[in-house]
Amino acid sequence: xxxxxxxxxxxxxxxxxxxxxxxxxxxxxxxxxxxxxxxxxxxxxxxxxxxxxxxxxxxxxxxxxxxxxxxxxxxxxxxxxxxxxxxxxxxxxxxxxxxxxxxxxxxxxxxxxxxxxxxxxxxxxxxxxxxxxxxxxxxxxxxxxxxxxxxxxxxxxxxxxxxxxxxxxxxxxxxxxxxxxxxxxxxxxxxxxxxxxxxxxxxxxxxxxxxxxxxxxxxxxxxxxxxxxxxxxxxxxxxxxxxxxxxxxxxxxxxxxxxxxxxxxxxxxxxxxxxxxxxxxxxxxxxxxxxxxxxxxxxxxxxxxxxxxxxxxxxxxxxxxxxxxxxxxxxxxxxxxxxxxxxxxxxxxxxxxxxxxxxxxxxxxxxxxxxxxxxxxxxxxxxxxxxxxxxxxxxxxxxxxxxxxxxxxxxxxxxxxxxx
Amino acid sequence: xxxxxxxxxxxxxxxxxxxxxxxxxxxxxxxxxxxxxxxxxxxxxxxxxxxxxxxxxxxxxxxxxxxxxxxxxxxxxxxxxxxxxxxxxxxxxxxxxxxxxxxxxxxxxxxxxxxxxxxxxxxxxxxxxxxxxxxxxxxxxxxxxxxxxxxxxxxxxxxxxxxxxxxxxxxxxxxxxxxxxxxxxxxxxxxxxxxxxxxxxxxxxxxxxxxxxxxxxxxxxxxxxxxxxxxxxxxxxxxxxxxxxxxxxxxxxxxxxxxxxxxxxxxxxxxxxxxxxxxxxxxxxxxxxxxxxxxxxxxxxxxxxxxxxxxxxxxxxxxxxxxxxxxxxxxxxxxxxxxxxxxxxxxxxxxxxxxxxxxxxxxxxxxxxxxxxxxxxxxxxxxxxxxxxxxxxxxxxxxxxxxxxxxxxxxxxxxxxxxxxxxxxxxxxxxxxxxxxxxxxxxxxxxxxxxxxxxxxxxxxxxxxxx
Numbered sequence: 007x008x009x010x011x012x013x014x015x016x017x018x019x020x021x022x023x024x025x026x027x028x029x030x031x032x033x034x035x036x037x038x039x040x041x042x043x044x045x046x047x048x049x050x051x052x053x054x055x056x057x058x059x060x061x062x063x064x065x066x067x068x069x070x071x072x073x074x075x076x077x078x079x080x081x082x083x084x085x086x087x088x089x090x091x092x093x094x095x096x097x098x099x100x101x102x103x104x105x106x107x108x109x110x111x112x113x114x115x116x117x118x119x120x121x122x123x124x125x126x127x128x129x130x131x132x133x134x135x136x137x138x139x140x141x142x143x144x145x146x147x148x149x150x151x152x153x154x155x156x157x158x159x160x161x162x163x164x165x166x167x168x169x170x171x172x173x174x175x176x177x178x179x180x181x182x183x184x185x186x187x188x189x190x191x192x193x194x195x196x197x198x199x200x201x202x203x204x205x206x207x208x209x210x211x212x213x214x215x216x217x218x219x220x221x222x223x224x225x226x227x228x229x230x231x232x233x234x235x236x237x238x239x240x241x242x243x244x245x246x247x248x249x250x251x252x253x254x255x256x257x258x259x260x261x262x263x264x265x266x267x268x269x270x271x272x273x274x275x276x277x278x279x280x281x282x283x284x285x286x287x288x289x290x291x292x293x294x295x296x297x298x299x300x301x302x303x304x305x306x307x308x309x310x311x312x313x314x315x316x317x318x319x320x321x322x323x324x325x326x327x328x329x330x331x332x333x334x335x336x337x338x339x340x341x342x343x344x345x346x347x348x349x350x351x352x353x354x355x356x357x358x359x360x361x362x363x364x365x366x367x368x369x370x371x372x373x374x375x376x377x378x379x380x381x382x383x384x385x386x387x388x389x390x391x392x393x394x395x396x397x398x399x400x401x402x403x404x405x406x407x408x409x410x411x412x413x414x415x416x417x418x419x420x421x422x423x424x425x426x
Numbered sequence: 427x428x429x430x431x432x433x434x435x436x437x438x439x440x441x442x443x444x445x446x447x448x449x450x451x452x453x454x455x456x457x458x459x460x461x462x463x464x465x466x467x468x469x470x471x472x473x474x475x476x477x478x479x480x481x482x483x484x485x486x487x488x489x490x491x492x493x494x495x496x497x498x499x500x501x502x503x504x505x506x507x508x509x510x511x512x513x514x515x516x517x518x519x520x521x522x523x524x525x526x527x528x529x530x531x532x533x534x535x536x537x538x539x540x541x542x543x544x545x546x547x548x549x550x551x552x553x554x555x556x557x558x559x560x561x562x563x564x565x566x567x568x569x570x571x572x573x574x575x576x577x578x579x580x581x582x583x584x585x586x587x588x589x590x591x592x593x594x595x596x597x598x599x600x601x602x603x604x605x606x607x608x609x610x611x612x613x614x615x616x617x618x619x620x621x622x623x624x625x626x627x628x629x630x631x632x633x634x635x636x637x638x639x640x641x642x643x644x645x646x647x648x649x650x651x652x653x654x655x656x657x658x659x660x661x662x663x664x665x666x667x668x669x670x671x672x673x674x675x676x677x678x679x680x681x682x683x684x685x686x687x688x689x690x691x692x693x694x695x696x697x698x699x700x701x702x703x704x705x706x707x708x709x710x711x712x713x714x715x716x717x718x719x720x721x722x723x724x725x726x727x728x729x730x731x732x733x734x735x736x737x738x739x740x741x742x743x744x745x746x747x748x749x750x751x752x753x754x755x756x757x758x759x760x761x762x763x764x765x766x767x768x769x770x771x772x773x774x775x776x777x778x779x780x781x782x783x784x785x786x787x788x789x790x791x792x793x794x795x796x797x798x799x800x801x802x803x804x805x806x807x808x809x810x811x812x813x814x815x816x817x818x819x820x821x822x823x824x825x826x827x828x829x830x831x832x833x834x835x836x837x838x839x840x841x842x843x844x845x846x847x848x849x850x851x852x853x854x855x856x857x858x859x860x861x862x863x864x865x866x867x868x869x870x871x872x873x874x875x876x877x878x879x880x881x882x883x884x885x886x887x888x889x890x891x892x893x
Contacts, residue, residue: 352817407711
């Protein structure tokens with residue numbers, strides 16, 4: 007091999023090596039794109055729901071209340087017969103069996119939706135109005151194109167006759183897509199068309215709030231102590247090693263801790279945002295302390311010395327001068343810690359947040375779900391409608407995380423001073 | 427009641443602040459003496475003395491009150507003639523008594539329950555009253571003490587700072603308390619577990635099927651049941667599955683992460699670096715439940731389909747899918763850390779290599795990487811500890827049955843999956859099955875602790891070498 011050949015070979019190796027590096031960055035970026043694209047393409051349809059435009063006639067004979075009935079009377083009244091009578095008129099069905107199939111195209115909440123219309127206007131008896139009633143999950147998925155209609159009938163959840171009705175609805179423009187208010191307002195449900203993340207949102211909010219209230223002050227005080235006051239001795243070293251180790255302990259271990267201490271020993275109520283918040287606070291604490299200490303460390307000693315020189319006490323120099331300067335870094339570290347806590351699932355599963363909770367929690371001691379746990383719960387469900395709901399929940403979760411991270415970066419870039 | 431107490435403590439503290447401030451001001455004017463601190467510090471001094479002892483007492487009391495009341499009530503119920511064979515039944519009776527007291531119980535109420543509910547009401551009353559009396563006693567005592575101090579013109583600022591410093595110290599101790607809490611809660615249940623199951627049977631057993639352990643009470647086990655139990659908690663399949671999935675993950679994460687770290691540190695222009703580094707780090711910020719969903723619903727079925735087309739049987743919960751997705755999750759841990767490590771290799775080493783005519787890639791391969799090797803190994807070890815502690819991806823995408831296999835297309839299970847499976851839903855305490863989850867947790871805790879310790883030591887030593 008001549009010199010030139012060898013040089014060429016070496017340059018080829020150089021190019022190959024660069025190519026490997028570039029490819030791996032590209033592959034990593036590609037994964038991000040695929041993941042996000044996959045979730046968004048599956049989830050975006052969940053923000054709309056399919057509704058069937060139906061004429062509803064409020065027949066006095068089928069209702070035991072009068073025009074102008076009070077709110078309580080309406081709430082107690084039975085609208086079941088009104089619902090059945092009106093829904094079976096949506097399509098000319100021949101017999102009982104066909105009527106049953108027709109009724110199954112509407113959601114389980116059709117009665118409540120009709121009742122709500124009457125609640126808004128209690129003079130409807132004897133009148134006919136047009137209502138957009140929520141369609142059942144099967145029709146919803148079919149209308150959104152998520153459900154293959156060319157399967158043989160026995161493998162389909164929708165019968166041939168129901169397809170005929172659906173086509174009739176489409177032809178007569180009786181079926182359309184509305185904004186899915188249920189997805190944001192409702193709690194969990196066994197029916198995908200009625201299931202929402204309202205409860206999970208509130209549960210996550212309470213958990214994160216409790217986590218913030220507990221973790222932030224303790225983390226700031228602890229890092230101030232370790233950075234500014236702690237004597238260099240074995241106890242301090244031990245605390246430091248401890249914090250570093252805690253930050254790397256798998257999150258599920260915190261779940262076991264909460265199960266044993268918070269639930270079994272102190273007997274706090276299971277499945278509640280209170281327990282979730284405490285667990286997440288214990289978990290986030292070391293993850294907040296580390297950036298807090300870094301931002302305290304970044305404040306130059308001249309600031310402290312200047313304060314001490316004009317007669318401030320050690321405390322005054324720290325709390326009046328060092329801490330305010332370190333605050334942007336501290337806050338951004340806290341927000342990033344909270345963002346991690348928001349996406350944490352495993353410890354919450356262990357403290358029983360997987361319970362099926364329909365009601366939206368009204369306080370932190372009510373049983374509740376949280377956004378990531380809702381993702382886990384729905385992803386285990388067999389119904390096709392839950393796939394888009396899960397993806398949409400993930401979209402909401404990712405949006406929150408992105409916003410939190412942007413706020414953190416903004417705080418740091420806008421307010422943090424650079425010392426050189 | 428607690429809220430009322432908290433409210434009262436706050437009100438007292440605030441009014442004491444203003445009282446202390448104005449009182450010391452007037453003393454200094456009246457007696458024409460110079461105060462030893464600014465008047466507001468006397469206010470702070472009173473606030474701290476009024477609130478901290480009372481709050482600490484309230485916290486400790488609230489932690490122990492339910493436990494103590496419960497044990498008293500269960501004892502009185504037993505004395506009344508209630509029969510319960512184990513802890514679960516005792517708990518049930520206690521819950522019933524509590525519900526009767528709150529008026530939310532709708533079942534049959536017999537005389538025992540009725541008497542116990544009355545006793546419960548009596549004790550709750552007694553405890554609440556004594557709590558209020560004690561708290562007020564503590565507040566009065568500490569306020570009298572502190573008022574006496576400020577009348578003597580003490581050095582209030584120094585005193586306040588000593589108390590605050592104590593508060594700071596206590597905050598930093600919470601980290602140690604958390605560690606102790608973890609260790610004790612894991613050990614407590616694990617010791618109970620190992621009193622039934624031999625440690626060696628656990629560590630070297632090759633069969634994991636905890637559902638067989640239906641024994642409710644661990645203290646009365648027959649010989650036949652014991653034989654059954656002995657074989658149900660073998661750790662080997664779990665550690666094999668965990669390491670196998672982690673190994674697949676590292677096969678993905680190490681090359682991609684390392685090469686992108688190298689490229690970022692050595693080749694990339696500032697602009698490319700500024701854009702691509704945060705995007706890759708997004709991968710670390712995505713919640714793991716999202717990866718789990720992606721693995722279970724998209725990647726698993728996709729592999730299965732591909733396998734079918736190739737004539738292979740691929741489980742839809744294959745170790746391959748879980749490992750691949752976990753690897754993607756770990757890429758940024760490897761890439762950021764190795765990027766940092768490579769950046770801290772001194773430029774002089776590179777310059778020396780260029781000076782003798784090496785190309786850039788030769789310099790990287792033969793000079794930079796060997797110099798950075800301890801740090802890189804440290805970062806890989808940290809990534810491994812992430813991989814074995816990761817829960818949601820494997821819970822959603824890996825299997826539940828413990829198979830001893832090295833075929834990546836079959837399903838295997840992991841330690842974390844089993845912990846979740848055992849503890850999800852209703853568990854009865856005191857069953858070896860529930861306790862086994864804590865033993866698994868302890869094993870996991872120790873394993874990650876060792877890995878992290880070695881990794882941090884390696885990175886730290888390496889840093890010291892060049893700093």
